[in-house]
Amino acid sequence: MSMDPSVLRVDDLHRWLGEDEGRVHVLKGLTFSVERSNVYGIVGPSGCGKSTLLYLLGLLDRPDQGEIWIEGHPMAYGSDEDRTRARNALIGFVFQFHFLLPEFTALENVMLPMQKLGKLSQPEMEDYAQGLLAEVGLGAKSHRMARHLSGGEQQRVAIARSLANDPAVLLTDEPTGNLDVKNSDLVFDLLCKLAHERGQAVLMVTHNNDLAGRCDRLLSLRDGAFAD
Amino acid sequence: MMMSLMGIIFGIGFFVLAQAQTSGFESFFKRTILGVNGSIRITDRLQETLSSIMASSDEQSGVSFVISAREGKQYVEGVDYPDQLREALEDFPEVTGVSEVLEGRIDVTSGFRAQPARVYGIRLKDHIRVSNLDDHLIDGQLSNFERDVNSVLIGSLLARRLEAKVGDYVVIRTGQEDRRYQIAGVYETGIEDVDKQRIYMQLGEARSLLYKPFGGAFLQVNIANPDKAPHLAAHMERLFGHHVVSWQEREQVWLEVFRALKVSSAITVSTIILISGLGMFNTLAMMVMEKNRDIAILRSMGFTRRDIAEIFIFQGGIILALGTALGSLCGVLATYGISKIPLHIRGVFSTDRFVVEWSWEHYLYAALIASIVIFLASIIPARRAARLEPGSIIRGTSL
Ligand SMILES: Nc1ncnc2c1ncn2[C@@H]1O[C@H](COP(=O)(O)OP(=O)(O)OP(=O)(O)O)[C@@H](O)[C@H]1O
Ligand SMILES: [Mg+2]
Numbered sequence A: 001m002s003m004d005p006s007v008l009r010v011d012d013l014h015r016w017l018g019e020d021e022g023r024v025h026v027l028k029g030l031t032f033s034v035e036r037s038n039v040y041g042i043v044g045p046s047g048c049g050k051s052t053l054l055y056l057l058g059l060l061d062r063p064d065q066g067e068i069w070i071e072g073h074p075m076a077y078g079s080d081e082d083r084t085r086a087r088n089a090l091i092g093f094v095f096q097f098h099f100l101l102p103e104f105t106a107l108e109n110v111m112l113p114m115q116k117l118g119k120l121s122q123p124e125m126e127d128y129a130q131g132l133l134a135e136v137g138l139g140a141k142s143h144r145m146a147r148h149l150s151g152g153e154q155q156r157v158a159i160a161r162s163l164a165n166d167p168a169v170l171l172t173d174e175p176t177g178n179l180d181v182k183n184s185d186l187v188f189d190l191l192c193k194l195a196h197e198r199g200q201a202v203l204m205v206t207h208n209n210d211l212a213g214r215c216d217r218l219l220s221l222r223d224g225a226f227a228d
Numbered sequence B: 001m002m003m004s005l006m007g008i009i010f011g012i013g014f015f016v017l018a019q020a021q022t023s024g025f026e027s028f029f030k031r032t033i034l035g036v037n038g039s040i041r042i043t044d045r046l047q048e049t050l051s052s053i054m055a056s057s058d059e060q061s062g063v064s065f066v067i068s069a070r071e072g073k074q075y076v077e078g079v080d081y082p083d084q085l086r087e088a089l090e091d092f093p094e095v096t097g098v099s100e101v102l103e104g105r106i107d108v109t110s111g112f113r114a115q116p117a118r119v120y121g122i123r124l125k126d127h128i129r130v131s132n133l134d135d136h137l138i139d140g141q142l143s144n145f146e147r148d149v150n151s152v153l154i155g156s157l158l159a160r161r162l163e164a165k166v167g168d169y170v171v172i173r174t175g176q177e178d179r180r181y182q183i184a185g186v187y188e189t190g191i192e193d194v195d196k197q198r199i200y201m202q203l204g205e206a207r208s209l210l211y212k213p214f215g216g217a218f219l220q221v222n223i224a225n226p227d228k229a230p231h232l233a234a235h236m237e238r239l240f241g242h243h244v245v246s247w248q249e250r251e252q253v254w255l256e257v258f259r260a261l262k263v264s265s266a267i268t269v270s271t272i273i274l275i276s277g278l279g280m281f282n283t284l285a286m287m288v289m290e291k292n293r294d295i296a297i298l299r300s301m302g303f304t305r306r307d308i309a310e311i312f313i314f315q316g317g318i319i320l321a322l323g324t325a326l327g328s329l330c331g332v333l334a335t336y337g338i339s340k341i342p343l344h345i346r347g348v349f350s351t352d353r354f355v356v357e358w359s360w361e362h363y364l365y366a367a368l369i370a371s372i373v374i375f376l377a378s379i380i381p382a383r384r385a386a387r388l389e390p391g392s393i394i395r396g397t398s399l
Helices: A050-057 A080-089 A106-117 A122-135 A151-162 A181-198 A209-214 B002-037 B082-090 B124-130 B142-147 B156-162 B203-209 B226-240 B252-300 B305-338 B360-387 B390-398
Strands: A006-017 A024-035 A039-043 A065-070 A091-094 A169-173 A201-205 A217-222 B040-048 B053-058 B063-067 B073-076 B095-109 B114-122 B137-140 B151-155 B169-173 B178-187 B198-202 B218-223 B242-246 B342-345 B351-353
Touching: A006 A050, A024 A050, A024 A065, A024 A201, A039 A050, A039 A181, A039 A209, A050 A169, A050 A201, A050 B390, A080 A091, A080 A106, A080 B252, A091 A151, A106 A122, A106 A151, A122 A151, A151 A169, A151 A181, A169 A181, A181 A201, A181 A209, B002 B252, B002 B305, B002 B360, B040 B226, B082 B095, B082 B218, B082 B226, B095 B124, B095 B156, B095 B203, B114 B124, B114 B156, B114 B203, B124 B142, B124 B218, B137 B142, B142 B151, B142 B178, B142 B198, B151 B156, B151 B169, B156 B178, B198 B203, B218 B226, B226 B242, B252 B305, B252 B360, B252 B390, B305 B360
Parallel strands: A039 A201, A039 A217, A091 A169, A169 A201, B114 B198, B151 B178
Antiparallel strands: A006 A024, A006 A065, B040 B073, B040 B218, B040 B242, B053 B063, B095 B114, B095 B169, B095 B218, B137 B178, B151 B198, B169 B178, B342 B351
């Protein structure tokens, strides 16, 4: 790990969405940097562009203007191969609508990124995935088909999956949206623990004021720009 | 996955069935007529007449008559030197059999009735190589026919009209004389014109009966690939100076009827192919569309475009293999099923069941179409989805 504290840096990021007359200027020049071992809360009204921002940071979408550096490498306009590799090795992503592969078990879902990375043996992967599922409170349901899990359970499997390759940056879009107080605390505490113990940078979009207040830093987004 | 598999299975099954029933009657007809009259017939010798001949001149009027043969050619009946011609024919690697046949019109009578008929003088050994006479025999023994020069084989319809059966005697009347023959066998080709008037006897006996000690016969020739008959016939005609007729030319009328039938069923079949192809395409394309979201998830985890393409090629391959295997099985069962439908036909051929054609090519074509459809319906959309940024797919499904 390099000692540059900012693992993720963004400069003058713009994104338009839609076509022709429907074209909307969603992100209007965002500049910020993200340091290791911190939990960042991203808050803002619905439709202000939080998910759009997260897709760009997760290299799932390309900006129209501006640059994104991950561990010092410019990524916004890089080749698909480089971006795909970075997604696999450096980034963990939890979608707002917890997307699992429904025909696979919870364990298999968590193991997919590890299989792509190919650093561990099959039994090691299984052990590690099982451990991650235990941490989100699903150790007993690891062999359940994803589509036979409740919404909140699926969300927690998605969180376990995002941690599979021990990413430098964890991007989570409302990871506690479907969870009760007990489970959202469990998830939030896990994210904090990972950030503080392993030095990961965690970005968390949330509508939960209580959790937002407990983040290390807060980014408040309004109409595609930071509010303060 | 299940749905698209079913789509492929039914598609292939229908496709095979459609092909099997279209060409069934036609190839059955071809087999029948080839089995009776062979692929090629060599008949009259052509005599070049150098355009025209001054035939005679009328002295009184001073007018000359010119008789011109058509196309400047004149025919001399039959083959004069069959053995020479046979030797020459054996130089053709395609030729599998040559039979010398002498044909003549006669009347035949049994106890009560007289019937006009045609005598076919043959050498049995030769003739079996250019026909299915042995298979067509429905009563009696070929060995008896071969042994006894005073025996004949008669068609089933003729036997019925004469109310004669194997062992009975018939009298053949040529105009000059009457001779008595014993029926050694009754055959049925299914072709009415043959079964009601053809009487086979030994060649030597026919020559003596018809007062044709030599010449006048035609040669019935069989070749390995009947499709080449027109080409070979033209070649032989140039080479030998004899009139040579391929079965395609001989049976032109019927072949044209079948061609008309083929066009009409081609319309039906292409509709079926289109529908089953669309069915396959639809189910697969829907499957891939449903998978768009999965593709985006896999891409977000770091799976490459190549990985995605490989997954879909693998899946398409499984569907293709399973679908082709099970679909072919369906096709076999369906084809077998319709081949049991009762249908009584006599005249051009003889059948009591719906005629289907069994050919591995039908299955090959079906598999080919399925691979194309699977390729178009699964791999291409999957590649397109993999090319998109995953975010744009997720945005499309989450909002
Ligand atoms: N394809 C599109 N075309 C046009 N506008 C779009 C498109 N997709 C999203 N938008 C708009 O972009 C804006 C930002 O959307 P985004 O999903 O980032 O909001 P959000 O902050 O995540 O909201 P929420 O809290 O409800 O999840 C919204 O106003 C949305 O309507
Ligand atoms: Mg959102």
